[in-house]
Amino acid sequence: MNEAAARIYAAIAAIPHGRVASYGAIAARAGLPGRARLVGRLLGEVPDGMELPWYRVLRSSGHIAMPPGSRGFREQSRRLRAEGVEVKNGRVPLSRFGLDGDLDHALWGMPDA
Numbered sequence: 001m002n003e004a005a006a007r008i009y010a011a012i013a014a015i016p017h018g019r020v021a022s023y024g025a026i027a028a029r030a031g032l033p034g035r036a037r038l039v040g041r042l043l044g045e046v047p048d049g050m051e052l053p054w055y056r057v058l059r060s061s062g063h064i065a066m067p068p069g070s071r072g073f074r075e076q077s078r079r080l081r082a083e084g085v086e087v088k089n090g091r092v093p094l095s096r097f098g099l100d101g102d103l104d105h106a107l108w109g110m111p112d113a
Helices: 003-013 023-029 036-043 071-082 103-108
Strands: none
């Protein structure tokens, strides 16, 4: 595994329970800004035996990237909801559940502006 892949997998593994991150946010956290597509590709090539919270990675809009109604879409929705993440019409409100949401809200629970 190359260094870029290792950093991306580490960034995905670090997403906490009940939170989500976009492909672009994962790339940036891995030190590879602008490489969101690489994150998506690597999620499809996870080495055997590696357990990753793949379902916590979403599009920048907060939408699940898999086709609505597909088996993967249903599985991702189910796993997110099991962690208390709100999924409505295939979308998660990043302002509440995203790693890069509003800092005051994340720290103090301030209402969204």
